[in-house]
Amino acid sequence: MFFILFVVMFVGHSQKDYSLCKGNIVINPNTAYTLRFNGKIGKDKSGIQSYCNLPITANNFIWLYFTPSHNGQMSFETLTKEDSLLFFLFEVDLSEPCEAITTKEATLLSCEMRSSKMDLLKEFPCKSSKGYLIALSVYKGKSPSVDFKLNFTPLNADGSRHLDSLISEGVLTARDPYQAHERGRGRPSKVFVMTDAGREKFEHSYDDLAVAALKFMSSKNGEHLVNEFAMSRAEELTRKGASIKSSNKSTLEKTKLLAKLLTKEGYSATTDKLGNGDEICQHHCPIAHVASEFPQLCEAETKAFSEILGTHVQRLATIAHGDGVCTTFIPTSVSQKPKTKVKEGAR
Numbered sequence: 118m119f120f121i122l123f124v125v126m127f128v129g130h131s132q133k134d135y136s137l138c139k140g141n142i143v144i145n146p147n148t149a150y151t152l153r154f155n156g157k158i159g160k161d162k163s164g165i166q167s168y169c170n171l172p173i174t175a176n177n178f179i180w181l182y183f184t185p186s187h188n189g190q191m192s193f194e195t196l197t198k199e200d201s202l203l204f205f206l207f208e209v210d211l212s213e214p215c216e217a218i219t220t221k222e223a224t225l226l227s228c229e230m231r232s233s234k235m236d237l238l239k240e241f242p243c244k245s246s247k248g249y250l251i252a253l254s255v256y257k258g259k260s261p262s263v264d265f266k267l268n269f270t271p272l273n274a275d276g277s278r279h280l281d282s283l284i285s286e287g288v289l290t291a292r293d294p295y296q297a298h299e300r301g302r303g304r305p306s307k308v309f310v311m312t313d314a315g316r317e318k319f320e321h322s323y324d325d326l327a328v329a330a331l332k333f334m335s336s337k338n339g340e341h342l343v344n345e346f347a348m349s350r351a352e353e354l355t356r357k358g359a360s361i362k363s364s365n366k367s368t369l370e371k372t373k374l375l376a377k378l379l380t381k382e383g384y385s386a387t388t389d390k391l392g393n394g395d396e397i398c399q400h401h402c403p404i405a406h407v408a409s410e411f412p413q414l415c416e417a418e419t420k421a422f423s424e425i426l427g428t429h430v431q432r433l434a435t436i437a438h439g440d441g442v443c444t445t446f447i448p449t450s451v452s453q454k455p456k457t458k459v460k461e462g463a464r
Contacts, residue, residue, distance in 0.1 A: 138215035138250065141180035146191070146269030152179050153262045154255060165252055167221065169228035171203050173254065179263070181251040182214065187271035190240045191249070195231055196264040200255035202231045206241065207250040214248045223250070243269070331411055344413050351417035354382070358425035369395055371426050372447050384443075391446060397422070399436070399443035408437035419445065 134140040136155045144150065154177050166173050185191070195202055206227040209217040217223040226241055226249075243249060253263055335343050355362070361374045372388050372395050379386035385401040408414040419432045422445055430447050434440035 135180055136178045138180045138218055138252075141182040141215070141250065144181050144183055144265075144267060146183065146185075146267050149264065149266045151262055151264055152181075152253070154179060165205060165218065168205070168207075168223075168225045171205075171228060171230055173203065177254055179253045181253070181265070181267075183249045183251070183267055183269075184211065185243045185245050185247075185249075185269060185271070188244050189242075189269055189271040191243050191270075192240045192268045193251070194264075194266040194268065195253070197255060198262075202263060203252075203254040204229045204231050205250075205252040207252075208243075209248050209250055211246070211248045214250055218250065331407065343411055344417075347411070347413040347417040350414065351421035354378075354418065354421045355424050357382075358421070362425045362427060368426060368428055368447060368449065372397060375422065375425055394446055394448040396433070396447065397445045399445075402436040402443055405436045408435070412437065415443075422447075 134155070135142050142152070165178075183191075193204070193206075195204065204227060205225070207218060207223040208226055209215075209223045214223075251267075253265070255263070331343055331346070358375060358378055361371050361378065364371065364374075366374070376386040376388045376397050379397070379399060383401065383403040384399040386397055386399045389396050389398060402408065404414060415432065415435050415437055419430060423430045426447060428447060430445050433444040433446055435443045437443075
């Protein structure tokens with residue numbers, strides 16, 4: 118998606134000469150640019166030709182520079198009107214990026230002639246401790262400009278997407294954690310929950326047709342059939358969790374295994390310590406649209422949790438009710454009660 122378009126046009130001699138490496142344009146990631154070639158002619162003096170055998174016919178370059186805010190991966194989109202595009206990508210030290218090109222200390226990551234049609238290169242890993250120089254040139258010199266975009270995705274150490282990228286795309290949002298008691302040591306000051314737009318990016322197991330079918334069933338044959346349907350789904354979950362139920366593991370260990378089972382079923386579940394027990398947090402609900410109309414589904418699911426874990430559980434909040442996360446409290450023993458009060462209206 119193109120967020121903003123900058124037209125780069127340098128007039129006169131007051132601007133830097135971006136056909137030279139030291140005049141490079143510092144670019145922002147995930148931003149679309151239209152970049153004009155200066156029309157320079159003459160021998161290439163940057164030493165770039167020593168890195169690969171592409172046919173450089175003129176010193177008609179556009180030099181770009183990017184420094185990632187986090188470790189991650191990047192890819193590139195380009196479009197020219199007529200010419201093929203010469204594309205060079207270098208990894209350099211942050212101190213003297215252009216000096217590394219001339220001294221041949223830069224690491225060449227890509228050297229490619231690209232067609233005039235916009236396409237995507239493969240994704241390249243990038244480090245926040247390095248800088249990245251991109252050199253563009255048109256092969257025959259007919260195209261006056263190039264449309265360019267650097268796509269950047271921050272990644273965590275384990276390769277998962279960084280929270281910043283998910284928040285910027287509107288998949289996650291930060292909010293204060295729900296709690297009726299004072300926040301204690303170790304409790305997060307912020308939690309990240311999936312937005313409505315984020316949930317739409319996940320496949321829903323039920324859609325409007327399912328809602329219509331259940332409404333029809335309820336109106337024609339009685340609400341008891343909806344209850345039976347909800348219980349049949351819960352019984353299926355209980356069947357899948359039979360090995361957890363029959364194990365000799367502690368309640369905490371069973372809770373973690375149940376969270377893994379729920380994640381496998383599409384609920385993106387995690388566990389956390391809460392008061393005198395633990396809680397299961399379901400960050401996604403594949404039946405949220407249906408459950409908002411038929412809370413029996415959430416109630417039956419809660420009973421299934423209790424059956425699998427072999428202990429009393431308490432539902433604190435649900436996505437179907439408008440909360441950011443479905444949370445279920447599991448006390449360390451049946452006699453203990455959670456300090457957190459049930460949010461009014463939560464099912």
